[in-house]
Amino acid sequence: MDTHSRSFAKALSWRATGTIDTMIISLVITGSIKLAAAIGATEVVTKSLLYYLHERAWLKIPYGRKTAS
Template sequence: MDTHSRSFAKALSWRATGTIDTMIISLVITGSIKLAAAIGATEVVTKSLLYYVHERAWLKIPYGRKNTAYAQRLPGRNEPSQEKLKRRRQFLHCRQAPSMI
């Protein structure tokens, strides 16, 4: 699982790429460097936050993961409850062969 700092670093590197792209497109469309910079500055903040939230949400979704170790560590997965353990012990105790005295 990625740490929060790794997700944040990925968000920043991706946004730098995206912001440069947005600024170039804005410059071509508007012809104004000032307006292109303003659009890029606004976009980098909002989309960085959105990417971070999106990335963290997807970490909670096991869909498409090949590594099942992550899914096995999820709370409630493959962990027998105390009640189940108690029933197993009772069942196994009842199944034991009677002792020959």
């Protein structure tokens, strides 16, 4: 079972990757570095929290888990 700190670290590393992707897409679509940065800054906070909560919820779901023998 993952600890809370491990789930949080995984969320941060994934969000860094996702935010860079979002900022690049936003820059391509809007042509504005300032707007792309604002979109990236907003989504890194919201999606980090959502990922953490998603991970913690899945730890409570036994589907697909094998028990240690």
